[in-house]
Amino acid sequence: MANWCMVIDLEKCVACQGCSVACRMENNTPVVSPEEAKNGRAIRWNDVFPLPVHIAPEQGEYPNVKTHYATRPCMHCENAPCVKTCPVQATYIDEEGIVRQNYDRCIGCRFCTVSCPYGVRYFNWYAPQWEGTLENHLNPDELSVNGSLEGPAVRPVGVVEKCTYCVHRLVKARERAAAEGRDFRADEYVPACVQTCTGKARYFGDLDDPDSTVSQLSKSLRATHLLEDSGAHPKTLYLAEG
Amino acid sequence: MNFPMDQPLFQFFYWLVNTPGIGSAVIGLLVGAAVTSFALTLRWITSAKSENEEALPFPPQH
Amino acid sequence: MQPILTAQDRENLVSPLFKFDRQFWMTIAALLVVTLPGLALYVRQLFLGLGVTDLNRPVFWGAYLVNFIFLIGISMAGTVISAVLHLLKIEWRRPITRIAESLTVFGLMTAGLQIIMDMGRPDRLVNTLLYGRLQAPLMWDIASLTLYLLTASFALYLQLLPDIAFMRDSTPENAPTWRKKLYSTLSLGWRGNKEQWTRLEKAITTVSIFLIPIGISLHTVTSWLFSTTVQPGWKSTILGPYFVVGAIYSGMGLLFIAVAFATQYNHHLKSYITDTFYKNLGWIFIVMSFVWFYFTLNETLVVATEQETLEFPVMAAKLFGEFAPAFWGMNLLMIATTWILIALKVPSKPTRNPLFKTATGLVMTVLAVVVFVLLALSLPAITNSILQTVLLAAFIVFFILALLGLTGWFQAHLIPSTVIASAFVLFGMWLERWNILMPTLTHARIIPYTTYFPTVTEVALTISTFGILTLIFVVFYKFFPSISIWEVEAGRALQHGSGD
Numbered sequence: 001m002a003n004w005c006m007v008i009d010l011e012k013c014v015a016c017q018g019c020s021v022a023c024r025m026e027n028n029t030p031v032v033s034p035e036e037a038k039n040g041r042a043i044r045w046n047d048v049f050p051l052p053v054h055i056a057p058e059q060g061e062y063p064n065v066k067t068h069y070a071t072r073p074c075m076h077c078e079n080a081p082c083v084k085t086c087p088v089q090a091t092y093i094d095e096e097g098i099v100r101q102n103y104d105r106c107i108g109c110r111f112c113t114v115s116c117p118y119g120v121r122y123f124n125w126y127a128p129q130w131e132g133t134l135e136n137h138l139n140p141d142e143l144s145v146n147g148s149l150e151g152p153a154v155r156p157v158g159v160v161e162k163c164t165y166c167v168h169r170l171v172k173a174r175e176r177a178a179a180e181g182r183d184f185r186a187d188e189y190v191p192a193c194v195q196t197c198t199g200k201a202r203y204f205g206d207l208d209d210p211d212s213t214v215s216q217l218s219k220s221l222r223a224t225h226l227l228e229d230s231g232a233h234p235k236t237l238y239l240a241e242g
Numbered sequence: 243m244n245f246p247m248d249q250p251l252f253q254f255f256y257w258l259v260n261t262p263g264i265g266s267a268v269i270g271l272l273v274g275a276a277v278t279s280f281a282l283t284l285r286w287i288t289s290a291k292s293e294n295e296e297a298l299p300f301p302p303q304h
Numbered sequence: 305m306q307p308i309l310t311a312q313d314r315e316n317l318v319s320p321l322f323k324f325d326r327q328f329w330m331t332i333a334a335l336l337v338v339t340l341p342g343l344a345l346y347v348r349q350l351f352l353g354l355g356v357t358d359l360n361r362p363v364f365w366g367a368y369l370v371n372f373i374f375l376i377g378i379s380m381a382g383t384v385i386s387a388v389l390h391l392l393k394i395e396w397r398r399p400i401t402r403i404a405e406s407l408t409v410f411g412l413m414t415a416g417l418q419i420i421m422d423m424g425r426p427d428r429l430v431n432t433l434l435y436g437r438l439q440a441p442l443m444w445d446i447a448s449l450t451l452y453l454l455t456a457s458f459a460l461y462l463q464l465l466p467d468i469a470f471m472r473d474s475t476p477e478n479a480p481t482w483r484k485k486l487y488s489t490l491s492l493g494w495r496g497n498k499e500q501w502t503r504l505e506k507a508i509t510t511v512s513i514f515l516i517p518i519g520i521s522l523h524t525v526t527s528w529l530f531s532t533t534v535q536p537g538w539k540s541t542i543l544g545p546y547f548v549v550g551a552i553y554s555g556m557g558l559l560f561i562a563v564a565f566a567t568q569y570n571h572h573l574k575s576y577i578t579d580t581f582y583k584n585l586g587w588i589f590i591v592m593s594f595v596w597f598y599f600t601l602n603e604t605l606v607v608a609t610e611q612e613t614l615e616f617p618v619m620a621a622k623l624f625g626e627f628a629p630a631f632w633g634m635n636l637l638m639i640a641t642t643w644i645l646i647a648l649k650v651p652s653k654p655t656r657n658p659l660f661k662t663a664t665g666l667v668m669t670v671l672a673v674v675v676f677v678l679l680a681l682s683l684p685a686i687t688n689s690i691l692q693t694v695l696l697a698a699f700i701v702f703f704i705l706a707l708l709g710l711t712g713w714f715q716a717h718l719i720p721s722t723v724i725a726s727a728f729v730l731f732g733m734w735l736e737r738w739n740i741l742m743p744t745l746t747h748a749r750i751i752p753y754t755t756y757f758p759t760v761t762e763v764a765l766t767i768s769t770f771g772i773l774t775l776i777f778v779v780f781y782k783f784f785p786s787i788s789i790w791e792v793e794a795g796r797a798l799q800h801g802s803g804d
Contacts, residue, residue, distance in 0.1 A: 036355070039358070039360045039754075040361045040362070040363075040751075041355070041360050041361060042361075049750075049752075051750070053749070053751065054752070072750070081533060084439055084440070085440050085441060085442070085532075085533070086440055087265075087432055087436060087442040087443050087446075088432060088435040088437065089260075089262040089435055089437050090431075105428070105431055105435060106424070106425065106428075107423055107425050107426075107428045107429065107432065108354070108424015108425040109419075109422070109423055109424070110364040110365065110422075110424065111440070111441075111442055111529075113364040114362075114364050114365055114533065114535070114745070115533045115534075115535075117534050117535065117749060117750075119361065119362055119748055119749075119751040122361060123354070123361070123364060123424065124353070125353055125354050125355035125360075126353045126355040127353060156425075157353040157424070158353055158354065158423075158424030158425040159424060159425060160424075226750065227614075227749060227750070230534050231534050232534065259437070259438040259439040260437060260438075260439055262434075262435035262436065262437050263435055264437075265436030265437045265438035265439075265440070265443045266433050266434060266435065266436035267436075268438060268447075269436060269443065269446065269447040269450065272451060273447075276451060277454060280454070283458075283462075283507050284462075284492060286503060287462075287465075287500060287503045287504050288493050288494060288500065290502075291497070291499060292497035292499035294497065295495070295497050296497065296498075297495055297497065298496050298497070298498065298501060299309065299470075300466075300790045300791070300793040300794035300797060301501040301502070301504070301505050301790075301794055302498050302501060302502070303797060303801060
């Protein structure tokens with residue numbers, strides 16, 4: 001079975017936030033008002049932010065400033081703390097290494113959100129709503145597993161959600177290959193952020209396949225993870241700057 | 243060093259703690275056992291018969 | 305043989321249960337006024353979602369969880385007092401065992417309410433029954449809480465059984481029929497013969513033995529909700545024992561307040577719950593104080609010394625950051641409590657020294673509070689570090705003088721002082737739970753620091769919770785005697801026996 005992994009080259013990332021926007025449009029992430037966003041309730045499955053987070057990001061004097069940014073999807077940890085603490089298995093690691101989310105079973109206890117050291121999980125504080133004509137652009141895709149909603153269709157209030165490596169695209173690609181009577185190839189499936197990335201800084205593929213791009217990039221000297229020693233064994237790889 | 247997950251016993255434990263529904267079943271068993279023991283204890287106490295049927299207001303001092 | 309239970313006893317303990325007088329209805333009305341607004345706001349929260357709180361990312365847990373841990377903590381009182389003192393055959397526990405045990409049961413019930421209030425989808429609560437995963441610490445908590453609630457309820461019922469039979473036999477003629485039926489059904493045909501008593505005592509001893517590990521397990525498991533995560537400030541190995549100690553400490557505080565409330569509500573109870581109880585339990589209270597300080601020192605000193613990069617922001621927030629008022633306020637409350645409790649043990653000497661006058665103490669208290677508030681508010685006018693140092697020194701001086709001045713008053717008023725000390729402990733322990741949750745949540749590692757302050761909904765629901773707790777307490781003790789009649793009689797028989 002595949003072991004899906006994303007590699008992000010921070011040297012190439014220009015922090016254009018195209019990935020965040022593409023993710024929002026692909027996954028029907030609700031928008032919140034400016035006051036809610038200031039209170040920290042904005043939902044951004046893929047988030048672009050300065051790194052390190054708590055130190056002044058700009059170095060140097062204008063116009064010779066230097067800023068470092070990171071773009072962060074879910075780490076899809078191999079020893080995910082969120083999976084370990086969910087009391088009802090609303091989140092679980094599937095056989096292909098993706099940490100999945102079951103919106104129909106989630107009881108909203110938010111233990112997973114509190115366990116995640118990376119802050120990739122978000123909660124629907126109110127029922128999702130979209131402003132103006134945004135509602136006309138919802139992604140109609142829907143992924144149901146054993147009758148439970150897991151895909152990008154609109155989530156109800158009171159459940160936790162997060163980046164799923166666009167797993168509905170994986171299912172779609174597999175079904176298309178089956179319908180066309182051929183084998184599924186790993187490069188038929190890319191998450192929306194990888195597809196959109198302006199600087200071609202994101203790569204996606206099967207980490208267990210020695211010939212894949214991600215597998216070869218993982219051997220790079222620049223390859224690192226966020227919070228390497230959190231104990232969660234994060235899978236999403238970063239190629240550090242410089 | 244033998245990694246525990248290679249052994250079937252630990253694979254069974256992993257299944258036990260990970261499968262949804264098993265946790266509820268275990269808790270249900272514990273609670274059921276507790277409640278049953280409480281009910282049986284109450285029956286054991288109230289069904290006690292003594293030769294001397296005098297009603298004491300407090301336990302007999304030993 | 306002298307009658308153990310006199311007519312005066314019956315007047316004190318039984319008659320009030322059948323008097324639905326003005327005082328009772330006023331109390332119920334007042335409690336409803338306090339409780340209902342929160343419930344209305346809860347219904348609003350059910351419709352709108354948890355957005356009505358101030359919870360945000362990364363502060364996903366807030367006042368409800370603090371209340372949850374706090375309420376679980378205070379429910380340790382019953383176990384320690386009733387079970388441990390029973391097994392140690394300590395006589396002075398007899399009048400207050402019932403209040404202690406019932407506090408455990410009611411506290412656990414309201415704790416369960418907090419979790420339901422905090423869930424994003426309470427309508428899916430059944431999922432925990434259908435899909436529960438044993439690996440999740442929350443399931444351990446559910447298991448432990450349910451087991452403890454059931455066992456404590458059973459213990460309460462066992463020890464209530466002879467008194468229910470007593471009520472069945474002592475119900476006045478004019479009492480409503482449903483009430484007589486209630487007692488006769490609940491008494492399970494208790495006749496009080498020798499064999500029944502022997503078996504009852506065996507059962508009580510056995511349940512007491514089981515209650516202790518189950519009680520300790522609940523607080524430990526609650527601490528594991530935090531210490532099994534990888535978050536700084538939470539992944540402390542000491543959290544298990546720390547929670548148990550804090551639980552016993554706060555449970556005793558609540559017990560004192562509940563007993564004082566009960567004796568104020570029904571003055572007859574004062575002849576059974578005498579100063580002896582306050583004095584004896586006061587010793588254990590002092591011991592718990594020092595044990596609590598020992599654990600807090602361990603927790604703080606170790607992390608502050610290591611200054612590990614990812615851990616230290618959380619500790620710094622508590623020591624001198626935005627949680628400093630809450631952290632140091634908690635410590636000051638506990639210091640004041642310990643002082644009061646120790647003062648009560650020291651024989652008082654009349655003195656002319658103005659330092660020890662109550663008036664001085666009160667003035668110093670006001671000054672200390674004012675300076676504390678000034679420091680806590682971190683006003684821009686006092687960013688000058690010399691001024692802050694002066695204020696800090698002034699606060700310490702005022703604080704010590706306040707305690708010195710009020711010592712005489714404390715020594716002269718045993719029960720009010722104990723109640724004040726208990727209130728300090730309860731407030732301090734609530735702050736302790738706050739200080740465990742909030743600094744870690746507001747200082748995430750790769751999310752910008754945020755703030756959290758409970759909204760009207762959360763405050764109202766907290767008040768409602770305590771209103772519900774008191775309501776259950778008041779109504780329960782309208783139907784069942786608040787003093788364990790048979791235990792008091794047994795105690796008297798023992799005294800007469802040893803005196804003969």
